[in-house]
Amino acid sequence: MVRVRFAPSPTGNLHIGGGRTALFNWLFSQSQKGKFILRIEDTDKERSKKEFVDEILGSLQWLGFNWDEIYYQSERFEAYRMFADKLLEAGLAYIEKSPEGKEAIIYKVPAQKIKVDDLIRGEIEFDSSLIKDQVLIKSDGTPTYNFACVVDDAQMNITHIIRGDDHISNTPKQVLLYKALGFELPLFAHLPLIMGVDGGRLSKRTGATAISDYRKMGYLPEALLNYLLLLSWSPGENRELIPVKDAVKLFDIKNINKTSATFDLKKLDWINNQYLKNADPEQLADELIPLLEARNYIKKDNFDRRYLLSLVKLFQARLARLNDFVDWADFFFLDEPVMDEAAVRKYLDPSGLPAGRDLPGELGVFVKRLDNLVEFNVANIESSFRELVVELGIEAKQLIHPIRVALTGKTIGPGLFEVIYYLGKETSKKRLLKWVK
């Protein structure tokens, strides 16, 4: 049975690169009906933090990766010690004393050619005479990364090691240890790295790196997953929008390419919009509620959910990020819209109008028409408006823009008649009347 693992170190957040490694491991396990194992590599007592463990687990859950088993290296120190002693007894390792008298166990690296048949890159050859002896157990008693990793991968029966490219040069060191300990070798697959726009490693300078940051910014996990999937993997046939469920069926390690990819926020935005457009409004509303509460736009447990749902539907297709809703739809929740001054000057300042136009008068008439509607609905609002502009002998947009600014404070937004309808007759009248005199 296929068993893969994702082995983050809790010395920081789960970043984009780690998320992608987790994704490929998880996808492979799902596609092979295998097990996905999580191993927290917390051997560095100084830098490992509980809060990072929580953050990493939270991000993995948000992405939808459920693990079958979880282990903590900090709980397995006896095992590492035991295998180090074995190597000592076999004469394959030696003890080195520090000036303070502390002892470290060092593996004596034998000189030989090591071939690794990487699932993604093919055969890679190394010369171990170029590798110096490796510390197994540090003088403080904790194991080194390469040693703990080998012991664990073998003990946990990991069959495929799928990890980042940056581990290629660790591979010969680990292969040597597998052989020295008499463990069966797993298969290796080294994923190309994700680069920042500046060409180097993805860093905070080049944009957000933590998965949780993308969550905060309003990206849907499905969208982020889909984007990450496209970085160095393609199912062919020009398919781009691939929900995880489909990816599990289509996934084949052979289709992973060897070239590193640059993280492109623009494409992520596009994918996010694609998912947002087709998302269930109920689900989006659930995500939005805490954000709206935080801004005091709605009161917890005391708001009209059906109304919110209608607004979500109004904006859904326009959002690049879910959080945009909070800014773009603010006028539905505020008593007074926040006015964009430039928009006011452009559309509501009578001095800028052509001779003969009487904007305040026109707005006044429109308010009366709204008042007289037999039934206040989108169709009636629109037809009364259309009739009015014909009577006035002006183009629809000459009046639409000023009204939108008066009602929303903005030049952009959903269709005007929906805006009026959802704002309600009284609020619309009140906001328009401000510009009548």
Next chain:
RNA sequence: GACCCUGUCGUCUAGCCUGGUCCAGGACAAGAGCUUUUCAAGCUCUCGACACGGGUUCAAAUCCCGUCAGGGUCACCA
């Protein structure tokens, strides 16, 4: 510096294994237009790449060699 990995539009990629169907296809971005009530969406179009140089071959993005470029690793960090 040594070792290792990689090189197709600005970006993500298809094609490369099994040379001809590729004067290289798709997507994002950019530009133009349509629609129109602004924005978004949608639709149409435009711009734009086989890193370079040698081979092999009737024929090379595809095979071979070299060069160059980019990246990674060289810790008692993981």
